[in-house]
Amino acid sequence: MNRNRSIPLLWVLLMAGGMWLSAMHVSVHSELSDLLPEGTTRTQGLLLTQVRSGLAGRLMLLALEGGTPDEMAQVSRELGERLRASGQFALVENGAQDLTTQDRDIVFQARYLLSPRVGAETFSSESLRKALEQRLDDLRSPLAPLIKETIPADPTGEFLTIVTAWSAEDRPAKHRGVWMSKDHSKALLVVETKVAGFDADAQAAVQEEIRHTFAVLAGQRAHLRLLMTGPGVFAVESKQTIEQEAWRLSTAAAALVLCFLYASYGSMALVLLSLIPLTAGIMAGMLAVQGWFGFIHGITLGFGITLLGVVDDYPIHLFSHLSSRGSVSAVMREIWPTMRLGVLTTAIGFAALLFAGFPALTQLGLFAVTGILTAALVTRWVLPTFVPDGFVPRPVWPAFHGELERLTRMKPVIPAAIVLACSTLLWSHTPLWQTDLASLSPVSEANKQLDRQLRAEMGAPDVRDLLVIEGQTEEDVLQYAEVVDANLIPLRTSGTIAGYDLISNALPSRRTQQNRQSHLPERSVLMRNLDHALTGLHFSPGLFTPFVAAVESARTQPPLQRTTFEGTALGARMNSLLFEQGRSWMAVVPLRGVADREQLAAGVRSWNMPAVTYLDLKEESNRLMTAYRDRTSVIVVCGLFVIGVVLTIGLTSGSLLGPILFPIVSALAVVAAVLNLSGESLSLFHIASFLLVIGLGLDYALFFNRLEGSEEGRLRTLYGLLVCSTTTILVFGLLATSSIPVLHAIGITAALGSFCCLLFAGMMAKKVPHVS
Amino acid sequence: MTSGAPRTDRLLSNGRDSGLTGRRALRWGSGCGCVVVLLGSLGHAAAPSQWTVEVLMGLLKAQREHSVRFQESTYSSLLTKPLIAHGVLKFVPPDRLEKLITAPSHEQYVVEGNRVTFESERKGVKRTISLEEYPALRSFVEAFRSSLNGDVVQLYQVYEVTLEGSREEWTLLLRPREPSGKSVVDYILFTGSEGRVATIAIRAPDGDRSVMTILQGAGR
Numbered sequence: 001m002n003r004n005r006s007i008p009l010l011w012v013l014l015m016a017g018g019m020w021l022s023a024m025h026v027s028v029h030s031e032l033s034d035l036l037p038e039g040t041t042r043t044q045g046l047l048l049t050q051v052r053s054g055l056a057g058r059l060m061l062l063a064l065e066g067g068t069p070d071e072m073a074q075v076s077r078e079l080g081e082r083l084r085a086s087g088q089f090a091l092v093e094n095g096a097q098d099l100t101t102q103d104r105d106i107v108f109q110a111r112y113l114l115s116p117r118v119g120a121e122t123f124s125s126e127s128l129r130k131a132l133e134q135r136l137d138d139l140r141s142p143l144a145p146l147i148k149e150t151i152p153a154d155p156t157g158e159f160l161t162i163v164t165a166w167s168a169e170d171r172p173a174k175h176r177g178v179w180m181s182k183d184h185s186k187a188l189l190v191v192e193t194k195v196a197g198f199d200a201d202a203q204a205a206v207q208e209e210i211r212h213t214f215a216v217l218a219g220q221r222a223h224l225r226l227l228m229t230g231p232g233v234f235a236v237e238s239k240q241t242i243e244q245e246a247w248r249l250s251t252a253a254a255a256l257v258l259c260f261l262y263a264s265y266g267s268m269a270l271v272l273l274s275l276i277p278l279t280a281g282i283m284a285g286m287l288a289v290q291g292w293f294g295f296i297h298g299i300t301l302g303f304g305i306t307l308l309g310v311v312d313d314y315p316i317h318l319f320s321h322l323s324s325r326g327s328v329s330a331v332m333r334e335i336w337p338t339m340r341l342g343v344l345t346t347a348i349g350f351a352a353l354l355f356a357g358f359p360a361l362t363q364l365g366l367f368a369v370t371g372i373l374t375a376a377l378v379t380r381w382v383l384p385t386f387v388p389d390g391f392v393p394r395p396v397w398p399a400f401h402g403e404l405e406r407l408t409r410m411k412p413v414i415p416a417a418i419v420l421a422c423s424t425l426l427w428s429h430t431p432l433w434q435t436d437l438a439s440l441s442p443v444s445e446a447n448k449q450l451d452r453q454l455r456a457e458m459g460a461p462d463v464r465d466l467l468v469i470e471g472q473t474e475e476d477v478l479q480y481a482e483v484v485d486a487n488l489i490p491l492r493t494s495g496t497i498a499g500y501d502l503i504s505n506a507l508p509s510r511r512t513q514q515n516r517q518s519h520l521p522e523r524s525v526l527m528r529n530l531d532h533a534l535t536g537l538h539f540s541p542g543l544f545t546p547f548v549a550a551v552e553s554a555r556t557q558p559p560l561q562r563t564t565f566e567g568t569a570l571g572a573r574m575n576s577l578l579f580e581q582g583r584s585w586m587a588v589v590p591l592r593g594v595a596d597r598e599q600l601a602a603g604v605r606s607w608n609m610p611a612v613t614y615l616d617l618k619e620e621s622n623r624l625m626t627a628y629r630d631r632t633s634v635i636v637v638c639g640l641f642v643i644g645v646v647l648t649i650g651l652t653s654g655s656l657l658g659p660i661l662f663p664i665v666s667a668l669a670v671v672a673a674v675l676n677l678s679g680e681s682l683s684l685f686h687i688a689s690f691l692l693v694i695g696l697g698l699d700y701a702l703f704f705n706r707l708e709g710s711e712e713g714r715l716r717t718l719y720g721l722l723v724c725s726t727t728t729i730l731v732f733g734l735l736a737t738s739s740i741p742v743l744h745a746i747g748i749t750a751a752l753g754s755f756c757c758l759l760f761a762g763m764m765a766k767k768v769p770h771v772s
Numbered sequence: 773m774t775s776g777a778p779r780t781d782r783l784l785s786n787g788r789d790s791g792l793t794g795r796r797a798l799r800w801g802s803g804c805g806c807v808v809v810l811l812g813s814l815g816h817a818a819a820p821s822q823w824t825v826e827v828l829m830g831l832l833k834a835q836r837e838h839s840v841r842f843q844e845s846t847y848s849s850l851l852t853k854p855l856i857a858h859g860v861l862k863f864v865p866p867d868r869l870e871k872l873i874t875a876p877s878h879e880q881y882v883v884e885g886n887r888v889t890f891e892s893e894r895k896g897v898k899r900t901i902s903l904e905e906y907p908a909l910r911s912f913v914e915a916f917r918s919s920l921n922g923d924v925v926q927l928y929q930v931y932e933v934t935l936e937g938s939r940e941e942w943t944l945l946l947r948p949r950e951p952s953g954k955s956v957v958d959y960i961l962f963t964g965s966e967g968r969v970a971t972i973a974i975r976a977p978d979g980d981r982s983v984m985t986i987l988q989g990a991g992r
Contacts, residue, residue: 139855
């Protein structure tokens with residue numbers, strides 16, 4: 001009696017303590033990159049760094065539509081200016097601005113170190129003569145007023161050479177000086193955020209600011225619309241969709257389950273009591289994940305709670321065995337060995353996720369294992385103390401005599417189903433495995449379509465292909481980059497790639513700059529050559545004094561560095577192309593319009609530069625995902641083996657192993673075949689859900705084969721099993737309706753699997769059950 | 773109707789070389805210039821009673837020639853003597869315009885639709901750009917198109933238009949309305965008689981200017 005009072009009290013205290021801990025210490029994260037693995041190879045490491053924080057993830061495409069071309073051009077121009085001024089972006093390009101005044105000044109000052117044309121011949125009298133004649137042509141050109149002022153200081157036109165080399169040719173068409181789609185229906189902009197693409201919260205804030213700025217500029221012109229796309233936009237959308245749907249679905253599922261429980265037993269007390277293990281499990285899981293990882297991801301929490309729905313089976317097992325004869329504790333003690341075995345094996349199944357090496361799955365595994373064990377212990381030791389004496393919930397629909405017997409007669413269906421399933425899998429045209437990561441993306445098809453369209457119109461600043469150059473120092477990387485440039489030019493000429501952004505074109509290595517400096521003539525030599533070149537050309541006397549002075553000062557000018565551009569627009573751009581990574585330096589070279597990836601990869605290999613890696617982000621992500629899927633599959637198989645061993649020991653008899661394990665394995669085969677027939681290929685998440693199916697199946701099979709004292713007890717056990725499985729099917733069936741591929745995969749696998757396990761376990765159940 | 777001449781002098785006297793009034797015009801780039809040049813030579817017989825821009829445009833359009841020769845003098849503050857160039861202007865309906873410089877070195881501009889192809893012997897380049905990239909050029913060409921189509925409304929959109937003088941001796945003054953146009957052109961001044969253009973002068977904002985003299989009867 002004393003114990004019966006102290007346990008509920010202790011329990012209430014513990015729950016209160018747990019709630020306080022959760023409220024004070026559990027931090028729920030939402031960054032998707034927290035769920036990504038570390039990667040095992042160097043390429044995977046590079047990939048994941050790029051995906052997490054790299055340039056590819058930070059590029060965003062914007063489009064304005066719905067107005068006249070002139071209107072959109074004006075808004076694009078103003079939007080560009082405001083976004084540049086906001087300081088949130090490393091780059092805002094809409095065609096309107098090549099260089100800021102600040103950057104122009106720096107580049108103009110350093111033109112003799114930056115221009116690729118500066119060489120031994122540049123300042124000979126012949127070269128100068130040619131250049132001066134070209135300047136005469138410039139003075140006759142329509143744009144003379146714009147060019148004229150640079151002539152006295154830069155008669156060889158180095159500044160223009162630099163700027164022309166920088167402005168990529170594969171850019172969109174323009175209207176009124178800003179980028180516009182070919183049909184003039186959209187003004188186009190590219191921005192690069194300073195925050196990482198996967199930082200969904202920061203991205204959401206930046207995107208909100210863009211929307212706000214646009215709304216202010218559009219003002220009365222309500223017909224103008226802003227379109228945004230890119231990895232950051234997708235990250236925000238994914239996060240919102242996943243969170244919303246995870247929570248919406250789990251809330252709906254919980255409500256559905258509670259209603260169903262009430263409908264099945266007609267007892268509110270039972271519904272409330274069944275919440276005791278569940279809430280304890282959720283809290284324990286949450287605290288365990290927080291303790292181990294230091295945070296819990298919102299998505300883990302959402303999915304985890306759904307997964308823990310299975311622990312509702314434990315109280316139902318207890319209630320379905322209650323009778324007016326024995327006390328609650330006695331009944332609990334009686335069914336505990338069977339339940340314990342089910343709990344252990346289910347926990348082993350989820351424990352396998354701990355070794356998946358994928359933070360998303362590891363968190364989920366820890367959450368589930370802790371939750372399941374806690375819920376089971378609570379069911380064993382705490383729940384009975386809450387159950388009032390004489391509480392015997394009655395099945396609302398008790399009559400299904402002989403159903404099980406009829407079911408067991410259908411046993412031959414199972415081998416037939418397996419044969420059918422295996423042949424389906426063998427001959428099916430649907431690939432067994434999902435290899436395209438994109439199909440797992442929760443981003444809506446409409447938005448993917450918009451992304452493809454804008455990229456095409458933008459001349460595809462593709463975020464898919466990159467070269468990564470690594471080196472000990474900044475100078476090393478720049479020197480490698482110059483070699484890469486020489487190697488890339490033929491690939492661009494041959495059309496293998498349309499273009500690329502290479503840091504060394506904006507910032508040559510110190511060695512190259514010094515080499516150019518060495519070609520700058522002394523003042524007296526330059527003046528003599530210039531005088532010679534000017535003969536017969538009617539330039540005003542003394543016009544080129546600024547030129548002579550500039551060359552003279554460039555001879556001793558310190559080489560231009562990245563830090564020279566600190567704080568300027570060009571500097572921000574440089575920082576995203578060249579940066580320190582750990583103890584080494586890294587340059588990223590985005591490649592645009594890659595026509596032939598194999599040829600490109602072969603080309604890069606043939607350069608024989610170990611410092612350079614070609615990264616096809618899409619292919620590499622898929623490879624990564626496939627690697628983790630395979631690893632998870634192996635873990636599932638190992639888990640299954642361990643479960644078999646535990647069962648053999650726990651059952652103390654090998655004869656039951658067949659009726660218990662066989663239905664589960666059959667169910668997995670059938671589920672895989674049904675999924676395949678419905679056109680779904682298996683992904684990492686289907687495989688992870690198989691673990692759930694194994695856990696559920698074990699539970700059903702163990703109780704089906706349990707020795708019951710009376711026929712009535714046996715019927716109530718069966719009723720309990722039906723209730724358990726129906727709740728599971730309801731919960732996961734609901735998840736299966738989700739538009740999010742991952743949720744759908746988990747839902748459909750678990751719902752189908754639960755159904756098959758129940759059916760097969762029923763068919764295989766021994767006529768005289770004897771799990772003691 | 774003779775007030776045109778003094779006005780011309782006044783306008784051009786801002787330049788260094790006011791004595792050259794009328795006989796010149798900046799270069800081609802001003803597609804607009806070409807336009808009107810090509811527009812024509814001899815006036816129509818059916819003369820309306822009022823002398824208006826519309827009437828002039830009608831005359832020029834009706835009388836446009838396929839090709840004319842020109843001499844162009846460029847005056848710049850960077851130079852002690854004007855640059856002299858010779859060449860041919862060609863027009864192929866509906867929208868192809870060519871300016872070919874034959875001396876002192878070969879240089880060619882071809883405007884077709886929104887594309888401008890530039891080819892230079894000295895620079896060794898052939899480049900195609902879009903007019904959209906160069907709003908300053910665009911305003912020239914838009915004026916050119918509207919003129920060729922007799923689209924006076926469009927011409928008025930891009931330029932402030934002032935017609936002075938008489939049908940026998942007229943001046944047409946165009947001042948760009950938009951900043952992009954103003955960045956390279958202060959004004960464009962045409963002189964001519966009937967449907968025949970004599971000179972096109974283009975003055976840049978900094979006072980530099982070019983004067984194109986149409987050599988009559990040399991083209992085909």
